Amino acid sequence: MLKLTRRTLCGAAAALLLYTGLASAPARADFPEKPVEMTVLFGGTANAIGQILADLMSKNMSQPVVAVSRTGGGGAVGYSHVQATAPDGYNIVWNSNSVSTAHHKGNMPFNYEAFTPIARISTEVPALGVRADAGWNSLADMVKAAKSADKKLKVGISGKGAFTHLTSAALFDALGIADKVVYVPYGKGKAPAELLGGRIDAAIQWPGQFVSHAKAGTLKVLAVTSAERIAIMPDVPTAKEQGADIDITMWRGLAAPKGTPADVVAKLESAAKMAVDSDAFQAASKKIGFTPAYMGSSDFGTLIASDDDRISKLMGELGLKK
Amino acid sequence: MEALLTALSLAFSFDALIAVFIGTFIGLVFGSIPGLTFTVALALVLPVTFALQPATAIALLLGTYIGGMTGGSVSAILLGIPGTPSAAATVLDGYPMTRLGKASLALGTAVAVSAIGGLFSLVVMMLSVDFVAKMAIRFGPAEIFALVLFGLSTICGLAEKSLLRGLIAGVIGLMVMTIGLDQLEGVQRLTFGSTTMLQGVNLLVAMIGLFAVPHVISVFNTYRLDRQTQMQAADVKAEFPSFKMLKQHFGLTMRCAALGTGIGAIPGTGGPIAAFLAYDHARRFSKRPDSFGKGNVEGVIAPETANNSVTGGTMIPLLSLGIPGDPATAIVLSGLLIHGLVPGPMLFIEHPAQIYAIYLAIILAYIAVVVIQFFGIRMFVHVLRIPPHLLGVAIIVMCGIGAFAIRNSVFDVYTMGIVGLFGYIMMRAGIPTTPVILGLVLGPTLEREYRTAMTLSEGKFDIFYTSPAALLFFGLALLIVVLQSMANLRPASEKAALKEKPNA
Incomplete structure (x- = not known):
């Protein structure tokens, strides 16, 4: 039993040596x-x-x-x-x-x-979604509401310092309401559900997360942040079209x-x-x-x-x- | 109706049937081997589904998910090492049952109630997906924080000998999970400036270390001291639960199924919380609470029903809102996306046939679980015939591989070893392990939801006491803490009263 084990071990060791020997042979010519x-x-x-x-x-x-x-x-x-x-x-x-x-x-x-x-x-391209029953049809509507409200606008993002946070900061800065916004970080794509639940007023997320809710009429996508409209949401105008000069992809x-x-x-x-x-x-x-x-x-x-x-x-x- | 017929033809196609069966088998195997988890199984299966038809692909993924969820109980019961975090509560009474020679009874019961729990949640999902999704949306950070706090209060009941030691263990668990990058601000905590430490301690890795390593060390230690290879149980004949026994515990099973479905539907919670709450519920409402932890079959029924009814529950936010409840459902979500099934309200309108096919795949997966396990249990129990010290070697190797496979990181293998040594020291010091697991599982959610709630309320505490749901859970948590403290104090005062009498 012991003998067999030792022999097997030797065999395995030899095979391993052979393998590493082959693997380290220099042959860059035929990558990969x-x-x-x-x-x-x-x-x-x-x-x-x-x-x-x-x-x-x-x-x-x-x-x-x-x-x-x-x-x-x-x-x-x-x-x-x-x-x-x-x-x-x-x-x-x-x-x-x-x-x-x-x-x-x-x-x-x-x-x-x-x-x-x-x-x-x-x-x-990040997109800005709001609840359909908020009654906002454009970024201008949202800005008007934010300016007249005494409460701050709550915006869902994926995490502080995440790409969606940077995009939000740039967008709300361009819209001139940077001081009227509170960013709420959610992980795991929860922001659209929180938006539906009424705990936040807007969310900057990826279009795929909004598509189904937008079709169902519960959420509305107000803008995308790229210079041109995107294929998955051709009807959604860019932020640039609405006067906020940003181009973020x-x-x-x-x-x-x-x-x-x-x-x-x-x-x-x-x-x-x-x-x-x-x-x-x-x-x-x-x-x-x-x-x-x-x-x-x-x-x-x-x-x-x-x-x-x-x-x-x-x-x-x-x-x-x- | 037409959709249902299409779904029937999709789900009962030869490919889909084979896929469900293979998926369930893979899930069971990965779930039942300590160290290997069904999250890893799902990650391995995912690329295979690219080339398949959507219905077949979903059948394969769901089979793996469900097989894995039930498989986790096998190693929990036989070896005292949970195969998945959701099965951690099953160890408490499942492993003592094995030591009493009732391994197959425990395994059989686990399979039966898993199927009942899973199918219960499926029925709830089919009948009321819209309603449940609407209710789930109302659970914001404040409410989830309260629920998780309620879950944490079950530490009181799991503290074994001393409440203080239980609380110490719970806090250790909470602290370990703060290592790494914090979830909201992305700030480094306890990383000592090292990039490898940024990934933090993975829950699965910590759990493998905490259960498997101390187990193996003590097995080796016993072997070293007396050189005797004791069988864990001499009697390993297959004994299955009778219908009479299942019927006797029907009420408990239904309550735990409802609990699991409800908790599964709330995004960001998941199997482990449901299992622990169900276990605590069973113990608290039992006529013989003292027999828990010593091999009471109710201690297997409750967590196993609850963690499987979570599977149907998590499908609700997954399909209707696109929110994965845990890492495993996150992989299922990738699978759905790749096959063009974008979760959300429109999924139910645009792809009704696929939705029905998902329901049918879940039913078929549970049938496959019962069939495979009917034969599997007869084989699994023979593991107990292997001398423990030899089994220990196999376990530690599998755990090393498993820890690496979760994130393809050697760091995780070291973490497992360190956490395991620490777990062994705790075991020797008489600090219970289960509260550590609760701290590990609930800590990140507890912190995240609390901080998100405070961000939402801009730093005001009214968000917690203005919500009825949150108040309810805070109340329940308080009730458990008070009841437990009274129970702990009473024997002491009675003893004191006895002592005083002779003096008087």
Whole structure:
């Protein structure tokens, strides 16, 4: 019995040595030689889109892309994991503007420059919803009511320092009623239900959370914060159309640790492009409520840098920057 | 009617039937192995559903969810280690039953009442989804805070020997959950500037550590001291609950099912709270409250009915409002979204066939649970034939894997070890474990709802005493604390009276 155990152990050890020996053999020429791990930072929509993207990218590469969830710390936990891995393209992150918010809140010692951008994949636009029985049909109605009321307007967001908070702050600042607003943070997509329950007056959330209630006539979406109207809610005017000069869109994309070779990035970039262009991805976007928005590596890098600058300023104004 | 027929053909298609069955099986396996949880099972199953038809995909996800919920009781009863947080209350009387040689009776009862509880909540959901959703919306942060406080008051009944030790344990649980990034402001707490600490202590990881590690340490310790491999129970014959016995406890089962459904419908609460409240209810209204914790079958019936009736309850806010009640339903929600089923009031109007298919999948999943467990229990009880020290090795390995798999983080494996050692020290110090679990489960909700309520009221306390529902729960919590304190004081004063007499 003992003998057998020892022999098995030796065999296992030999196999392990052989395996590690093979794995460490330098062969970058034919990327990828093993599965690529895509770190997902959040649950919900982020996880759903990430899973679909990984599934579709796998079809365009010789090795699968595996979505692995590493949540926590407003994205900081997942970013830190990927940032510390070897820059060989086998560890990539399903990122978003959270790379800027996590850093400027002081939860992450490095910023976006620790990553090489691969491609932007999609965008999501925050929307402002109110109760239908409030009788407000435009931002102007809401502003008028807020100015004349002696109570402050309660606005539901996803968390202090979250993207929805920054968007709200920018919007209400542009509307000139920043001092008449109280932000109430709710996690787990509870804000629309709280709005229905009458405990808050408005909520800035993602369009997908409002669609069903808006169709049912219980909630009304007053504005989206992008420069142009969005496909999932074509009848909802932008804030810009209503005189509030803002243009805020959240993007999601892929990035690898800094120093990843250009040819490896190019391979991932083209696999991502094929995935975004596929019918399956376009169909999923309509169901989940996001916009496919492919952008190549270099343009994406410029966008991340300019957005980081804006977010840094905004968080400074809100006193959230550390 | 047409929708129902379409749903019937969807739910009873060959693919969907197989999917429900496979899902339930996977859920049962993951739920019953200590360390592996059905949240992990759901995360693994989700990518598989992409390629499936919506009805088949939903059948697979719901099967996994329901199988996992019932599977959690298996390891709770056989090993004293809950497979899911919802099964933590089942340990209290389920494990003592195993030690009395009634393992299969406890398991059989758990399966039977789980199915009854689950189907009860489903019926409530089918009949009154609109009404319940409207009621659930009225539960704001202040009301949920009061409800959670009521849940926390059950610590009094779970404190075992001394109330003080129970309270110490509860506070430890509450404190551990403050580690990491705070939920509302995103401020770091007790992280010592380390990024890994930002993720905080995961509830499942802490629970695995708290139950499994001390168990394994004490098993090894016993083995080291006397080298005897004692079987946990010599008699492992399969004995199933009789209809007579189930009928005898029908009233309790129904009350716990109603409680579970109600709590499940309130977003942000969930299985563990329902299970503990149900357990406390059963003990308080029992004719023999002393027999609880020593293998009373009512102590298995109450939490198992309640945690499974939560499954139907959570479907209400999930489907009608799009709010997931716990991490497991959050994955179910992703599955629905990917297949184009956007939760909300319009889901019931635009996709009635899919809604009926969901109902049918739940019924089929419970049938699958009963069928699989009818054979499964006969096999599971043989685990007790394995020498405990060998079983201990297997348990600790599974727990290590399980802790890692929850968030793919090595940090969680270390956390499990540290929490486990701490749990062992507490066990030796005579501090009960269950109140720690209550603190862990309820702490984050308690804090979040309190702070959200205070944000809403702009710092005024009137939000708590102007709401009738909140007042009701505050009153109940107070009642439990007062009753328990009186019960604790009475024996002491009686003893004092006895002592005084001879002196007089």
